[in-house]
Amino acid sequence: MNMLSPTAPLERGVTPSPPPGDALVRFEGVRKVYPPRAGNASFVALDHIDLSVARGSVLGVIGRSGAGKSTLIRLVNGLEKASAGRVIVDGADITGMSERDLRGVRRAIGMVFQHFNLLSSRTAYDNVALPLEIAGVAAADIRRRVEPLLELVGLADKRDRYPAELSGGQKQRVGIARALATRPKALLSDEATSALDPETTRSILDLLGSINTELGLTILLITHEMSVVARIARQVAVLDAGRIVEQGDVYDVFTRPQHATTRSFLGAVSGQKLPGWLAGRLRAEARPGDQTVVRVVFRGPIATDALVSGLVKTHGVDVNILSGAVDEVAGRPFGALVLGLPADPATLTLALAWFAGHGLDAEVLGHVG
The missing domain is CATH 3.40.50.300 (P-loop containing nucleotide triphosphate hydrolases)
Structure with a gap:
């Protein structure tokens, strides 16, 4: 059927995926x-x-x-x-x-x-x-x-x-x-x-x-x-x-x-932007009593998994959720959480290994009191 024909009826139905390179x-x-x-x-x-x-x-x-x-x-x-x-x-x-x-x-x-x-x-x-x-x-x-x-x-x-x-x-x-x-x-x-x-x-x-x-x-x-x-x-x-x-x-x-x-x-998008109150307080170097601020990005099915609570239960890490959201991109879940973790190298290494082991990307953003 000629798509440019103004007298042709509207065609409906799910369109198959185009062949590669078309x-x-x-x-x-x-x-x-x-x-x-x-x-x-x-x-x-x-x-x-x-x-x-x-x-x-x-x-x-x-x-x-x-x-x-x-x-x-x-x-x-x-x-x-x-x-x-x-x-x-x-x-x-x-x-x-x-x-x-x-x-x-x-x-x-x-x-x-x-x-x-x-x-x-x-x-x-x-x-x-x-x-x-x-x-x-x-x-x-x-x-x-x-x-x-x-x-x-x-x-x-x-x-x-x-x-x-x-x-x-x-x-x-x-x-x-x-x-x-x-x-x-x-x-x-x-x-x-x-x-x-x-x-x-x-x-x-x-x-x-x-x-x-x-x-x-x-x-x-x-x-x-x-x-x-x-x-x-x-x-x-x-x-x-x-x-x-x-x-x-x-x-x-x-x-x-x-x-x-x-x-x-x-x-x-999906909690990746730091709240103003947090962004303005971030420091590159940790001070006594500080939290290390870590952004964790969730993709696909694991975006809805309770991996943060799993870290708390399994390793007893004190986690403070500072901001975040789970959204949908192209019909698939995606989100990010900004977490406050104890500013202790051993604890931070353990937490980052936990997230990496579950397929998550984690990035240290700085430190905050």
């Missing part, structure tokens, strides 16, 4: 340089980008403001041209395509925006119908396409409402339905939840996850929030100053970050 979008040695402006030097927005988005997957790209995220996503639909390298979408190199050829590519790529970009003079139904009207689709065929989409995003009863009458989450659902109208193969989400409150963010991410599963849609998710990546993505790339500094399976990257930028993003 990338819908590929960046090969991509570099993007903006020319000098107003006396300023040229600016390298992206450099040496090698990245693949597997067909049917959800890839999160995370980075701070100015890291190059928006430039990267605009390269996928040809709104920006790479200065070097190749951007390949569904087997076609779009780097040197004409605007005429790019129109066909763009119909196969949906876009969801941070600030919704809805037309205030059009109802929810008419906003979703807009790309089909532009494509010259007949009104009856538009209706057969738009009504199921509004139902899919949970807005069938809001079809005649104008954007001013909708909440932020409802506006974004209209934006998602509009992005799906032309039956795209890929959906680009550019900070789509950053203007929403946490509860609404979760509902939108759950909707995107359902769309990925039910329609087999490939999603490239741009964000500056690790919590967004943790909830929906299975692969992640960390962007810093125009370069990918780390990429891989979300769970692996989250639980064993290798780069300082990744670790800084993870600071607030």
Whole structure:
């Protein structure tokens, strides 16, 4: 069935995992340089980008403001041209395509925006119908396409409402339905939840996850929030100053970050960030009566095991839990505890050996009175 056919019915069902190496979008040695402006030097927005988005997957790209995220996503639909390298979408190199050829590519790529970009003079139904009207689709065929989409995003009863009458989450659902109208193969989400409150963010991410599963849609998710990546993505790339500094399976990257930028993003996830009252009191050298502060990271099934109490019962070690949490990353448990242990070398060695013997990573952070 032609995914771009606006008259085709919505297809549902669990999508099988894509075969290895089956990338819908590929960046090969991509570099993007903006020319000098107003006396300023040229600016390298992206450099040496090698990245693949597997067909049917959800890839999160995370980075701070100015890291190059928006430039990267605009390269996928040809709104920006790479200065070097190749951007390949569904087997076609779009780097040197004409605007005429790019129109066909763009119909196969949906876009969801941070600030919704809805037309205030059009109802929810008419906003979703807009790309089909532009494509010259007949009104009856538009209706057969738009009504199921509004139902899919949970807005069938809001079809005649104008954007001013909708909440932020409802506006974004209209934006998602509009992005799906032309039956795209890929959906680009550019900070789509950053203007929403946490509860609404979760509902939108759950909707995107359902769309990925039910329609087999490939999603490239741009964000500056690790919590967004943790909830929906299975692969992640960390962007810093125009370069990918780390990429891989979300769970692996989250639980064993290798780069300082990744670790800084993870600071607030699952109890890894030290409370202010504790961080300000840490000392490098122990004093009499101090506790040694140790962070213990839990992964997989053992994240819910009672290993701290086991240390207390087995070895009689006095353990003070200072902070921590257990969360879920990519559907698997993950957490961290910050513990206070007696500042005694023998006891500390015993405790660290206990954690290592049970497959946990333990790191000494310092000492506190």
